[in-house]
Amino acid sequence: MSQDDISPIAEILLGARDMLPMTLAASTYGIAFGLLATQSGFSLLQILSMSAFVYGGSAQLVALDQLVAGAGVGAAVLAGAALNMRVLLITASMRDAMVGRPWWQVLMGVYLATDASIALMQTGKSRRALSSYWYLFGGGTSLLIAWIFTTSIGGILSKGIPDPTRFGLDFALVAVFVAMLPGLWRGRADILPWIVAGGTVLTFATMFPAQSSWALILGAVLGGVTAGVVRGD
Amino acid sequence: METEIWLTILGLGVASYAIRLGGFLLALRLPRTGPWARGMDALPGCLIMSLVALMMLKAGPLEQVASLFVLLIAVKTRNLPISMIAGMIFVAGARLMGF
Numbered sequence: 001m002s003q004d005d006i007s008p009i010a011e012i013l014l015g016a017r018d019m020l021p022m023t024l025a026a027s028t029y030g031i032a033f034g035l036l037a038t039q040s041g042f043s044l045l046q047i048l049s050m051s052a053f054v055y056g057g058s059a060q061l062v063a064l065d066q067l068v069a070g071a072g073v074g075a076a077v078l079a080g081a082a083l084n085m086r087v088l089l090i091t092a093s094m095r096d097a098m099v100g101r102p103w104w105q106v107l108m109g110v111y112l113a114t115d116a117s118i119a120l121m122q123t124g125k126s127r128r129a130l131s132s133y134w135y136l137f138g139g140g141t142s143l144l145i146a147w148i149f150t151t152s153i154g155g156i157l158s159k160g161i162p163d164p165t166r167f168g169l170d171f172a173l174v175a176v177f178v179a180m181l182p183g184l185w186r187g188r189a190d191i192l193p194w195i196v197a198g199g200t201v202l203t204f205a206t207m208f209p210a211q212s213s214w215a216l217i218l219g220a221v222l223g224g225v226t227a228g229v230v231r232g233d
Numbered sequence: 234m235e236t237e238i239w240l241t242i243l244g245l246g247v248a249s250y251a252i253r254l255g256g257f258l259l260a261l262r263l264p265r266t267g268p269w270a271r272g273m274d275a276l277p278g279c280l281i282m283s284l285v286a287l288m289m290l291k292a293g294p295l296e297q298v299a300s301l302f303v304l305l306i307a308v309k310t311r312n313l314p315i316s317m318i319a320g321m322i323f324v325a326g327a328r329l330m331g332f
Contacts, residue, residue, distance in 0.1 A: 021314040046238050053246030063245050073237050077244035084249045086280060091256030093277050098257060110253040115284065118277045119313065126311070168325035171296060174288050175320035177281055178300045179307040184278040197279040198286040205290055216283050223279025228272030 008134040015138030018123045021179075022116035023143050025172040027150040029057050032170075034154020036061070040068045047155040051148045056114065059084040062213070083213040089220055090117055097121075097133045109133060112140025119176070122183040192230055197223030295332055299323045 030051070037047045042064075054060050063080035067073075091113045098109045120139040124131030184190075201219035205212045263269045289297055303320035310316060 021317050025317065041234055042238060046242060050242045050245075053242060054249050056249055059245065059249065063241055067234075067237060067241055073240045073244060076241045077248060080241075080245040081248040081252065084245075084252050087249070088252045088256035088259070089276050089280055091253050092260035092263075093273060095257060095260040099261070106257065107254070110257050111250065113253050113256075115281070118281060121277070123313070166325065166328070168321035168323070168328070171299060171321055171324040172317060174285075174292065174296060174300060175303045175317040176313065177285050177288065178303045178320070179313050179316035180281050181278075181285065181304060182308045182311060183313070184281055186275075186278065190275065190278055193275045193279050194282045197282045201283045201286040202290060205287055212287055216280075216287055219283035219286065220276060220280040223282065224272040224276045227275030227279070228268035231271075 011132055011134035012138030012141070015120065015124075015135040015140075016142035018135075019116060019120055019139035019142050022119055022139075022176055023146045025176040026057065026116065026143060027146050028169040028172050030147050030150030031154035031157075033057060033061055033064075034151040035157070036154075037064055037151070038155045040064055042155065044152060044155050047151050048148060051151040052144075054080065054084075055111070055144055055147060056080075056084050056087065057147070058213075079213070083216075085213070085217050086115075086220060087113055089217075089224075090115065093118070094121070094136065097131060097136055101133055105133065109137060109140075112137060112144060114140070114143065115177070116140075116143055118184070119180045122180065126183065189227070189230075193223040193227040196226045295324065295327055299327070 033051075034047055037050070037060075038044075042050070050060055054063075059080040062083050063076040066076035066079045071079075091110045094109065094113060094117060098106050101109070117136060117140060120136060121131040124135055197219040199219075200222050201215045204215035204218055208215070260273065263273060285300075289300065292300065299320050302323050303316050306319045307313070307316040
């Protein structure tokens with residue numbers, strides 16, 4: 001154990017607190033998903049189950065979209081899974097927080113991984129504390145609870161919600177990812193990988209608009225490959 | 234439709250979990266130095282960069298300008314909640330003025 005060991009409870013609470021901006025952004029998205037799901041014929045139990053088992057906003061939305069379009073279960077699962085493929089890259093970068101942990105903690109830890117985990121690891125780093133397992137656990141759990149809760153709320157209300165665009169709430173999700181960029185920037189060595197990643201996405205998604213989830217993965221992987229091949233200083 | 238929905242939830246739930254666990258297991262097998270490690274270290278930034286690029290492609294002019302605004306605030310303050318709320322106020326304000 002390291003000497004600056006703080007209690008797991010304190011780390012969990014800190015993680016939940018640092019996750020708050022992402023929780024707010026995901027909550028607006030969650031209400032929107034709940035609304036759509038109800039309108040598409042999902043019951044409250046189904047909304048709740050999907051949010052708990054899948055725990056991925058965009059993947060759930062795409063699967064829902066495919067179902068409504070009559071594409072069938074196979075296509076819906078495949079589309080959602082394609083969109084979620086990027087989470088593979090996220091749990092990969094969470095390795096240091098989980099390696100050497102008991103297996104049940106690893107099984108729980110990977111389940112809580114989302115895009116927001118990257119932001120949380122970043123915040124943890126800027127606190128000069130290693131983004132520890134319990135820190136990520138606290139953040140992930142609080143986000144999961146908020147996600148299940150808000151998608152259900154959206155499903156129950158389904159009508160009579162004030163227009164979210166009036167308050168700029170629909171922009172929260174975009175804003176949170178844009179605001180993460182400066183924190184992720186590690187210096188000049190990132191220039192080329194980031195240009196490759198962004199450029200690949202713009203090119204691929206423009207050429208194949210229906211395949212934007214693959215554009216995402218291709219962009220991130222090619223960016224990573226660039227960083228691996230090119231020696232930074 | 235009822236059965237279809239449940240099968241989709243189950244299928245996508247299992248697939249998503251397999252992806253999550255797969256990423257960690259994959260990372261365990263990769264070397265911790267050299268090109269692989271450099272690539273893995275750059276991955277989070279590249280992934281969020283890709284997400285933002287895709288969002289910009291789908292966003293309207295107002296959201297694009299607002300994103301630039303959020304980026305500037307974030308560079309200045311290095312504070313996620315403040316940058317996010319500033320962006321939302323920007324968008325809400327611009328819409329209020331009829332943009």
